[in-house]
Amino acid sequence: MTLSILLKRATSVGDRFRHLAITVLVVLVLAVLLHAEAVLTTGGAVDKSMRYDIAMSGLNGRVDAVTARQRISQYAATGRVSDAEEAWLFYNILASRIETWSSGAFGAFVSASPQRKAMLDELSRDVASIEGDYAALPDREALARIDAVLEKAVGVIDRIGGEALMDNLVEAADIRATLLERQRLQNILVEVLVGTGAVLLLFMSFQARSLRRARTTAEQTAREFEFAARHDPLTGLPNRIAFHDALEQAISSGRPRDADRLAVLALDLDGFKAVNDILGHASGDDLLRSVADRLRRIVADWGPRDVVSRLGGDEFTVLTRISGGEDEAVARAKLLIDGLHEAHTLSGGNVVVNATIGVALAQDEESGSSMLQNADLALSHAKATGKGRVQLYDVSMRADATRRRQIEEGITQALDEGDIATHYQPQVDMRTGRIVGLEALARWRHPALGWIPPSEFIPIAEASGRIVEIGERILEQACRDTLALPVELPVAVNLSVAQLAREDLAETVADVLLRFGLPASRLKLEVTESVVMKDTRRAIATLKKLKALGVSISLDDFGTGYSALSYLRSFQWDELKIDRSFVRSLDSDRHSLSIVTSILELAARLDIGVTVEGVETEEQVALLTGAGCRVAQGFLFGAPVPASDLGALLARGGRAEGETRSTASVAAVSPARGIV
The missing domain is CATH 1.20.1330 (f41 fragment of flagellin, N-terminal domain)
Known part of the structure; x- marks a missing residue:
């Protein structure tokens, strides 16, 4: 083999290695x-x-x-x-x-x-x-x-x-x-x-x-x-941000008059706090997850673009598209209520809950925020008028919200300027016509809205936290006015939930009595069953402290709550006030008279006084006195009047003990009906 061949082969091999x-x-x-x-x-x-x-x-x-x-x-x-x-x-x-x-x-x-x-x-x-x-x-x-x-x-x-x-x-x-x-x-x-x-x-x-x-x-x-x-960590549902984005996108992608009209359903569970308080927060979380799953399953049948969201707490929202107008929106809301009402299996046991829903349909040129706010307004209106129902939004609700805001904003000024005043309604011995007591009631004449009924401004004051200040103001004024009367009469003052929940309530009442010099025996404090039910143990403990001061304690609206008889056993009441709902139907419903008679007999056995509210006719007086009732209050005997009119009222309505009651004596203390 020649050198050239070897070199070629070496070169070839080298090239191969080089290439490699x-x-x-x-x-x-x-x-x-x-x-x-x-x-x-x-x-x-x-x-x-x-x-x-x-x-x-x-x-x-x-x-x-x-x-x-x-x-x-x-x-x-x-x-x-x-x-x-x-x-x-x-x-x-x-x-x-x-x-x-x-x-x-x-x-x-x-x-x-x-x-x-x-x-x-x-x-x-x-x-x-x-x-x-x-x-x-x-x-x-x-x-x-x-x-x-x-x-x-x-x-x-x-x-x-x-x-x-x-x-x-x-x-x-x-x-x-x-x-x-x-x-x-x-x-x-x-x-x-x-x-x-x-x-x-x-x-x-x-x-x-x-x-x-x-x-x-x-x-x-x-x-x-x-x-x-963009999702709720507990339920996995879209959160407020994701829901708002979906709503805005849905609004921008189609006109509200299209075949598929947008509807927002704002949903709130009724009694969710009780589940947390009684069964614990773990069961509360289980309930929220169960509710979320139910909502998903129900809404999934409506359409792939419909959205279920949890805004927080027990508040949920649903964005859906409907073609049948308001009737279809309400029907879908009722489907949600029915679906959620079936028992939920939780770690703490089976729970049945109701839901309240507010419904708002999209209007022309309306933003997502406005639409959601409308649904919330409808929900608030539904909860205020009766839970477990569906409420459609209408423009009057925004006016109601504006009025509510005016009332809430005006409370401070009303307290400062004395617009929330104390009026007094007489309590009368029906057999003699003699005024035997007074009930202090809050009345408010708003400079722009006129007379605002207590049924409207009291709940607003409770929600805003001002009810305690109002209650203390009424208590102070009642003690001052009662002490100035020419005759010694007891005065009844109502206690709110917020007042009864305060640890220092007994000290506050004692301080007021001391400052104005009113004997404790002339003060009667009234609580309703619903107030006691908020926290029975604490309420009874507070009432015992009050009673130790020497004041009388009255159970108002008796017979309208859920467990009135249990309260009679747990506390020594001085008085029961029979609710006006029984009196209103005395002459048309024999059961009402039987209930009143039973209450009177029960109170007599327990040595508890009785006052009947809402007496407006002579026929009612006859039936009540025949049943054994003695003390009553109502428009027949007099509407609430300011302190300045008490002197004249007592002068006309005072009667000596034992004097026979007549129609004339009743008429003498029966001014025209006013604001209740």
């Missing part, structure tokens, strides 16, 4: 490039997932707090209703954000520090405390309280968000260090495996597969964070 080396190097370069691209993609996926981590939650929380404060500042500057609605919307967003901070990854982060947990709990209470202040707008004190809480919220959220960011930065640094370490190791492996292409290719194949898996995991995590940001 080049091929291997090209493959390695391609592998390295693909590997680098995979690392970059993984980093991008990690970065994407981090947008939804606790740092982002902290940033979003700050944005929510700042935005809520900006909106209330804008409303304070403009006074526009639209700005008030925006302020209310972003307040709810902030409240929802703070609520979500207590769960999930961010909740774990907050709970890791007792100081952060305490700060967030305090902030949650502060933010919740100003919810009523939004309804009081444009009251300056309410604005000041809202601004102070929101200013504090920005600072607290800034601090917690900053700590979250620092925590994430540390975590991100660890991730980067890990990635860099792996990258250096991979580079070393690439250099080592340059001469062993097959092994390197195999290694890169496995490495690429691992990176693809990591990328898939990171992207899945990002999607989960995004889902959590």
Whole structure:
């Protein structure tokens, strides 16, 4: 074999090795490039997932707090209703954000520090405390309280968000260090495996597969964070933000007069608080999940684009499309009520709940916020007039809401200027016509709205927390006026739920009696069965303290509650007041007279006095006296009058003991009917 042939063969072999080396190097370069691209993609996926981590939650929380404060500042500057609605919307967003901070990854982060947990709990209470202040707008004190809480919220959220960011930065640094370490190791492996292409290719194949898996995991995590940001963590339903977006999108995609008309159903569970109180919060959560599942199943049959959402607490909303107008919307709402009324199986036992629903249909040029507000107004109206029912929205409800706001905003001025005054209705011995007592009643003549009945402004005062101040004002005025009377008569004053719930009620009553010098024996405090039922144990304990002062305790509206006889056993009452509903039907329903007679016999056995309310006719007087009743009050004997008219009323209505009652004597203390 010649040298040239050997050289050719060597050259050929060298070329082959060179080609092979080049091929291997090209493959390695391609592998390295693909590997680098995979690392970059993984980093991008990690970065994407981090947008939804606790740092982002902290940033979003700050944005929510700042935005809520900006909106209330804008409303304070403009006074526009639209700005008030925006302020209310972003307040709810902030409240929802703070609520979500207590769960999930961010909740774990907050709970890791007792100081952060305490700060967030305090902030949650502060933010919740100003919810009523939004309804009081444009009251300056309410604005000041809202601004102070929101200013504090920005600072607290800034601090917690900053700590979250620092925590994430540390975590991100660890991730980067890990990635860099792996990258250096991979580079070393690439250099080592340059001469062993097959092994390197195999290694890169496995490495690429691992990176693809990591990328898939990171992207899945990002999607989960995004889902959590728009869904309720307990039920998995879309949250307020997601529902509002879906509603706005539905409105923008079709006119309200199209074949598929939009309807919003605002739903609230009746008695949910009782489930939490009696069975515990775990059962309450089970109930909410069960309700969510029922709603999903029912609404799924209506259409694929219909949405069920949980706004918070026991409040749910449904966005649906209907073609049959109001009748179809009401029919669907009743389907929800019927579906939810079936027993729910919980960890604490089976529970049956009712639901109340407000319905609003889309109108021309109406925003999603307005539509949701209309549904809420309808829901509030339904709950006020009777739970477990469906109520369609109409424009009069907005007027009712405006009136309610006027009443709520006017309470402070009414108290300052004495517009909420004390009137007195006489309690009369029906056999003699003699006035034997007075009941103090709150009356309010609004400068713009005129006379506002107590049945309207008392619940509003209770909801706003002003009922305690009103009750104390009526108590003080009653003691002052009664002491100034020419004759010694007892005076009855009603106690509200909020007053009876106060630990210092007995001390307050004792202080009032001492300041005005009224003997305790001349004061009678009235409570209704519904008031006692709110917290029977605490109510009875408070009533015993009051009775120890020497005042009399009366059970008002007796016979209209759920367990009146049990109250007779648990407390020594001084008086029972038979509700006017029994008196109204005395001459038409023999059962009413039998009930009244039974109450009188029971009270006599228990040595408890009885007063009958709502007596308006001589026929009722005859029936009541025949049954053994002696003391009554009602329009027949006199409507409530101001303190200035008490002297004349007593002069006309006073009778000596034992004097026979006549029609003339009754007429003498029967002024024309007034505001009750």
